[in-house]
Amino acid sequence: MTDTPPVLQISGLKIALPKGADRPYALEGLDLEINPGEIVCLVGESGSGKSLSAGAIMRLLPEPHVHVAEGSIKFRGEEIVAKSEAEMRQIRGRDIAMIFQEPMTALNPQKTVGWQLDEVLRLHTKMSRKERRARAIEMLERVHLPDPPSAYNAYPHQISGGQRQRVMIAMALSLSPKLIIADEPTTALDVTTQLQILKLIRELQEQEGAGVLFITHDFGVVAEIADKVAVLRKGILVEQGPASEVLNNPQHAYTRALIGAVPALTPPPLKVPSTAPVVLKGTGLKKTFAARGGMLSGKRKAVTAVKDLTFELRQGETLGVVGESGSGKTTVSRIVTRLLECDAGSVEMDGKDLLALSPREMREMRKHIQMVFQDPMASLNPRKRVVDLIAQGPIVHGADPAKARADARRLLELVELSPASASRFPHEFSGGQRQRIGIARALALEPKVIVADEPVSALDVSVQAQVLKLLAELRDRLNLSLLFVTHDLRVAAQLCDRIIVMQKGEIVESGPTAEVFANPQHEYTQKLLSSIPGRDWTPPVIRTDAA
Amino acid sequence: MSFGLPPVLAYALRRLLQAVPVIILIMVATFLLLKLAPGDTVDALVGDMGGADAAYIARMRAEYGLDQPVWVQLWRYMAKLATFDLGWSFVYEQPVSVVLMDRLGTTLMLMAASLSLAFTLGIALGAIAARKAYSLTDNLISTLGLVFYATPSFFLSLLFIYLFSVKLGWLPVGGIKTIAGFYTGWDHVVDVALHLIMPTAALSLIYLSFYMRLMRATVLEVADLDFVRTARAKGAGEFRLMIHHIMRNALLPVITLLGLQFSTVLGGSVVVETIFTLPGLGQLASQSVVQRDMNTLMGIIFLCSIIVVVVNFLTDVLYARLDSRIELA
Known part of the structure; x- marks a missing residue:
């Protein structure tokens, strides 16, 4: 892998925060390299500056309040910091794509899934309407959505959270970008859905050979997906290395503290005797919510939230x-x-x-x-x-x-x-x-x-x-x-x-x-x-x- | 309760049935309220005639049914209303429905012009102000909005008349068309349009400021939402973002306001029509109050209630069409 140039090369990146923020720089001297086919996890707690580094790569920082003060971001050898807004628009969505955390809010509620997939293709390709539609449906298939044609016509609120995240992924990958930035893509999902989405990201990334910058706060997710890990603390890169090294033999005190705080999967022994009062x-708790809607179809669906629950x-x-x-x-x-x-x-x-x-x-x-x-x-x-x-x-x-x-x-x-x-x-x-x-x-x-x-x-x-x-x-x-x-x-x-x-x-x-x-x-x-x-x-x- | 009708029709039917008790309540309340005001049609007519003897007045009252107890009068009126008979206007010597239909066109024209001006200009200015938030442009637009918001329409009307009719002589002072102009075809349209410019401006500016302020606020709010960021990350340009992603979502609350304000615009037209002597429902209403033309007044209120109900229904249908998350129910 050493003969191909890295997809992304960040060196000495400094992001300035506006006056009056808790610190002058959101990010101080970040160095990071992502090779093709590599998943690099950027880990940190809230306020560590991990999402802003994604913003800097996409050049979507809330400028001028927050801006790149120093350093270089090279995408396939080309300096991103120096590019014009028009050039960046070309790159965004085509060469670098993003997947966001909250799949409900990250999709436009007023447009169909198909329209939103179509938009990427319309912006970056000269495909005909028919070709675009075929491509979009193919992408929906690749992210394993059941019944792609009907998903194409659905509005975001008509599909589940996990499905919405699949749509986001389909959208991000539809032009085979070289770099995928995933900002906490599974945080808002249920644990079983999360695993499916992680697997999907891995699967597609392997097919495409893209580099992935995966931003997360969850070391469990890191263990699941990362090739390399970089740990951020208040804007400073404290540790970086292969996933197995960082996870099992962390060097920096902060990484140790973070990993030490991950609850182990070993439950405590039962200590309360069953004789305590x-x-x-x-006993027998039941709750049904009468769902609204469907008045015109003459049916009101009821949702059973709890049926016959008993506990002590x-x-x-x-x-x-x-x-x-x-x-x-x-x-x-x-x-x-x-x-x-x-x-x-x-x-x-x-x-x-x-x-x-x-x-x-x-x-x-x-x-x-x-x-x-x-x-x-x-x-x-x-x-x-x-x-x-x-x-x-x-x-x-x-x-x-x-x-x-x-x-x-x-x-x-x-x-x-x-x-x-x-x-x-x-x-x-x-x-x-x-x-x-x-x-x-x-x-x-x-x-x-x-x-x-x-x-x-x-x-x-x-x-x-x-x-x-x-x-x-x-x-x-x-x-x-x-x-x-x-x-x-x-x-x-x-x-x-x-x-x-x-x-x-x-x-x-x-x-x-x-x-x-x-x-x-x-x-x-x-x-x-x-x-x-x-x-x-x-x-x-x-x-x-x-x- | 769908009777196998298409959804929108079934919904319309249901909304209509819901509106019936509301309209009945409005009519009863207005009837009783009007009866509280001193004097009646006969007093007004007799006043116009320069006086009459008591026996004549009593005979007139009996003829118009005004000698009956209020409850009987109310019952008679409502029974007739149930067959859509609005009664007879003793002032205009015509059926009330004819009087109303004569005037309806002018008012609808004034309202349509005012609302569309207020709405389109309001959302455009609001969107511009939001995109240039806290800049000189924004301050200018926002200040202008505040001025419009704070200026009563009667004052604006008089100001306009003074400026554009009296001083500059550009526009006609009042009326809906040039008297004895006998324009036909296109000339007639231009003539009416010229007569409508000032009333429309006077009536719409305050509503324009409402839409502008709301639009500015919602655009600012929507622009910060995640899906706008997503669209940016897809490589969408600012214009595309504004039209397809931001405006599309920011318009929804403004549409709600549009429906809600329809009735207040109807109220506002009373003042404006009176000042510009436009032969519309508003002017008719104020004249009918003075002349105690109970039947005409009740007819206006009945018509307005129906218009408001219909407009609210249309707003809801429009809203459901615009917001994919809403289903009519």
């Missing part, structure tokens, strides 16, 4: 509810907290059926069962100070405001935030810190049960490890019971004593996490487990104080 018990949560235990999108796991968390009225069944707590309580009685019970939400930014009122956010619950339940605020400050200490943060607003915190506030808010009422719906999905892996550790510590110290909803099997393995695996509203398998992971019985569980990215890679045990 049951604090929350759901014991004191001090963590029960994981695991499943892909649409499995009904979030509906479960909403039903047991009665944020959503359920069609049938009961949720027992302290011998009372929560679902049968009057609104007034339910309000009284709410202090025993609290929620931690996925998006800490969206779930904290941006106009309230942290201390008031935390104290609000107790005050509503009749606590003395002064005392509630004093307690709130103590809780901040408990979740390892400085007492000074009490008088600040949510936007002044990082994602991880906000989730700590969310946890403190949930704890303020001294609940018996905490229902956590994807509490760490929005967080970077190192922050995620810290929050998980905090949750585990608090659970043990306060003898809390956790109902933990997650799509991430690694996270479930790390925290949950028992798990229930849901598919299409039904429990397909349940049991102690260690047992389910070691010996999955149901076909779907097996498929889920075999789809975890990097499942064959065991993160090396690294002595580190960061995780």
Whole structure:
């Protein structure tokens, strides 16, 4: 491979940020080389500058605020930084193509899949309408979409997330680009879909011999797909090398910390004896959503989100509810907290059926069962100070405001935030810190049960490890019971004593996490487990104080 | 409830049925509201005649049914309305429907002209302002929008008349056509168009500023969305991005506003038609109020309610056609 020139050669790349940003350069001195047929993973946490480097290669930075200050980007030996906008338009889509993270928003909602595929061909080729259509359908076939002609005529909202990502890939590859930049292409997808898409990217890239710059934050994905890895931290390249080297023998302290924070796929031994009292018990829960639409066809389709679900949560235990999108796991968390009225069944707590309580009685019970939400930014009122956010619950339940605020400050200490943060607003915190506030808010009422719906999905892996550790510590110290909803099997393995695996509203398998992971019985569980990215890679045990 | 009709027709039927109680409610409320105003048709007619004796007035009241209790009058009116009989205008000595049809054309013409001007110019200026956001062009356009927004149409009308008719003598002061001009064919069209320029401008500028501001905001918002970035990464140029990707999506909320504002434009035409003495529904409405021509007034309101219902329906159909994610239901 040494005799062919590299597809991409970046040297000493510096990207300047506008004045007033947290640092002067988003990227400081990046060196990177991608050869034909090579997949290079650019890994880093949010704010590391990895997406901006993709923007620089495409020359799509939000100039002039953010611009290339120094360095060179050579695409097949030609300097990109010096090219005119018209020349760049020729290159974009034809020679360098991009695949983005969010396949729903990355496609124009008002144009059909076919139109959007056609656009690339129309912009860069002289093909006739008929040829373009044939080519587009051929591409849809190559990304293994079922029934390409009807996918061609579909609007993005009419196909699934995984299919939309396939369309994105078809679009990116339709002119056989030499370089493909994939910016977190599987992050928004379910784990089984993710594996399929990763395989597809690998398959097509091998056929085309293209170089791939694969941007991700997920070391599992890196283990799955990378030939080479480059690790970015706050704009500085800390480590670079062949994938097996970096993954199994990381040299830089930051890489070690990142890899150390990846939850291992080895679940903890079952520690809560099955004699502990049951604090929350759901029986025969059912929820059906009446779908709108179809009025003209005279039919109203109903979507069953949860059918006949039964579970038990014991004191001090963590029960994981695991499943892909649409499995009904979030509906479960909403039903047991009665944020959503359920069609049938009961949720027992302290011998009372929560679902049968009057609104007034339910309000009284709410202090025993609290929620931690996925998006800490969206779930904290941006106009309230942290201390008031935390104290609000107790005050509503009749606590003395002064005392509630004093307690709130103590809780901040408990979740390892400085007492000074009490008088600040949510936007002044990082994602991880906000989730700590969310946890403190949930704890303020001294609940018996905490229902956590994807509490760490929005967080970077190192922050995620810290929050998980905090949750585990608090659970043990306060003898809390956790109902933990997650799509991430690694996270479930790390925290949950028992798990229930849901598919299409039904429990397909349940049991102690260690047992389910070691010996999955149901076909779907097996498929889920075999789809975890990097499942064959065991993160090396690294002595580190960061995780 | 589709009766095997094509979807759009079935939807139209359903919307129409939903509109019936709304229109009935409007008519009853207006009827009662008008009865609260002091004086009636007879008072106005007698006033015009310069007075009459009490027996004559009483006889007239009895003849017009105005001596009956309000509830009986309401019932009689609604019963007739159910057969689309709008009654008789005692002021114009004609059936109300004839009076209305005479005036409808002018108003529709004024509204169509004003709305299309406001809409096309509004979205164009809004889009330009957004693409050049925070530049001198944007500031200029936005300031102009603010001025339009803050200037009442009656003031604009008078300003225009003073400037273009009195001072410059370019445009006719009022009316819909030159009296005793007897133009035919193309000359007639030009004549009417000249008469419509000032009223249209006066009526449309405030709406133009609405569309402009909304368009500017939505274009800015849409331009930041992921699919625009995708299109850029495909190698699309700025013009293509604007037309196919940004405008296409940014227009949707503006269309909603267009439908919502139709009724306020109808209201605005009362003022403008009165000032420019255009023989339209708006002018008729203000005259009918003064003359207490109850039947004509009720007829105008009935007609306007129907127009608004129809326009809202058309907006929804248009919206569904433009937004692939929406199905009529």
